[in-house]
Amino acid sequence: MALRKKNNTLNMANSYVLDSPQPANLNYFWNFGSLLALCLVMQLATGMTLTMHYSSHASLAFDSVEHMMRDVNFGWFIRYAHANTASFFFMCMYAHMGRNIYYGSYKTPRVLPWSMGVMIFLLLMMTAFMGYVLVFGQMSLWGATVICNLLSAMPWLGDDIVQFLWGGFSVGNPTLQRFFALHYLMPFVLAVFALLHLMALHTAGSSNPLGMTSNVDKLSMHPYYSFKDLITMFAFLLMFSLFVFFSPNTLGHPDNYMPANPMVTPASIVPEWYLLPFYAMLRAMPDKLGGVMAMVAAILILLVLPLVDRSIIRGSAFKPISKLLFGFFMCNFLLLGVLGQVHIEPPFMVLGQMCTLFYFSYFLVLLPMVSTMENMFFYMGSLRK
Template sequence: VSKIKSFLPVNLPRYLTKNYLVSLLSNHIVFYPSPISLSYAWSFGSLAGITLVIQMISGIFLSMHYTPNINLAFSSVEYIMRDVPNGWLIRYIHANGASMFFIVVYAHTLRGLYYGSYMEPRQILWCSGVILLLLMMGTAFTGYVLPWGQMSLWGATVITSMVTAIPFAGQALVQWLWGGYTVANPTLNRIYSIHFVLPFVIAGMSLIHLALLHKVGSSSPIASDTGVDDVPFYPYMVSKDLFAFTVYLLVFGIFVFYFPNVLNHPDNCIPADPMKTPAHVVPEWYFLPYYAILRSIPTKGAGILAMFGSLMVLFLIPFINTSEIRNTTYRPLFKIFFWLFVSDFVILAWLGQKPMRKTFIFAGQIATAYYFFFFLVVIPVVGKIEYALVHHKSES
């Protein structure tokens, strides 16, 4: 605290500690101790929070003009784009904000994997982050349906039809989900309601995630939890986050103002037609790796299990890890497997947009096998190999 008083007015430190509400906020924002070795890779968490706020505000403004009706939804989006003052800007911010959200969160997750943020004492913190990722995916899927273009309709049909893979009750469940025998107006109304509510659930879960983070503290690149190298969050980390936010806004602005539709599928600019199936149904880019896993398994039920398993396996990482070294930089063997995994994830995303041909299916099966191999074999086994090598060297 003494380090930061020189940066504040004379009476402000006393006010920050005397007022209960202000002291609560200041303890978690101003005086919160952070390892001095944190790099810009740790800014992705705060950028994710900022993106959530942007998405919620822009979404509320869009909901004022959107009509959740299959006969009016597409027209209401066009009305927002053409007639609502600055509606085009709000819509492009919201549409591209979803992609920016996943870019930031995927980078945040990879940073956590690289620097061992799932290791003790942060197991529950990691699991809360995985829950946030699942909630994000649910929100993104429901949001993709709302414009009611061709990809919206058929994407909703394909994804919700997965429920039929549940033995015995699958058909009844999908009809309950649809509100009828096909994806129609009741389905759109339910999806709109879910999409409106989920961001507030994410906001609440984010507070839990932050509370867990501040309980155990931020992980450090040098894996030091002693607190010796900690500095106040303000002004050291705030200045880093502000610079990262500036770069983020620059990239975001390039997408919004120069390439607003580059991340969207052109078929979604066509009104939904239940009588005409698109030549190639694909989800948004951030779902492509999991879609590739789904398609790589020839059996429907097994494919669905593999797709959901590729997300559920993230919960296991803190409990199957055997390494005592957090930073992958100091784990040469694991580093090779880690960057192969990153490459594998990119390959899965590329395969997810390709047509169903034998070559792409076979490549998807290999990529899927390595995806699960990394989590279920590499993470628990490489740690034991490292332990054995270190102890063998020390004994010799």
């Protein structure tokens, strides 16, 4: 114990991992942060291993993936682990962000950790999209064609940016080279942002379910919460193993197990499931530029939460109207995910527009209005006492 206190490096690690003071009433919803760290480590380990066998040439990419699956020792396990960890990464990310929204963990003094978390989420989506393209199956080809072509909606420079990303006039070998280089580098950028996020959180301290100050009752990270994290990690790895060993293709699209063919257009071009809510907002707009702006704004609008939430009480534990509103928001987000994979036809088009309107209204209209109204209720209640 004395050594870890005297050495500067060990002392810093000790203050973050072992002796870090945490609120005494944290529940299991606070464990998604450690699960996200586990997912990042798994992705880095499996990704670097896959890189040793992958070829980023357009005529060899799909065959190199099949070579991993069939000829490389335990290549099937590494590939399936990498693909399924990406899905579990987003599951934990959505749960982590949902917990932050419900408990108001984005409010002062945790505005900086929340803002950095939104940036991590945006980087994660970009990294996952580029990794999906590298398989160069049928859905990868057309997904890259559609998503990259959205940038052509930008005034003046849109077409030039698309051609730069593609390296030509269509998705091909230069596209894979660019995406492969970026997909390999961006996880390390994510790791740096994750460390900065942890440092910002360490400075501000963790929130708690009650939304009150916890300075009067804190526990050290180890052994209380480190053991609690191990329990959720064990449950996570158990569920993860069920997918990898028994149903590894459940979360993937079947068309992506066919080689890319630019002469055959799939009946329905959809991204991976974790991008479907934002894809539904994209398709809900009547024009391409509006769709691109809606999709990007749907992510960046998370940054305004500390400004639009005017509640004097952090979190929704004691606010029934906010609880109900958050429930509607979650159902709306799940419905957007369903609408992102259906054909654009009545009534799905109108329903997608209504869900998109509710999504933005939650941040810009409903949350400020409800938080202001609940402040009045709390004020009136305090006067009666």
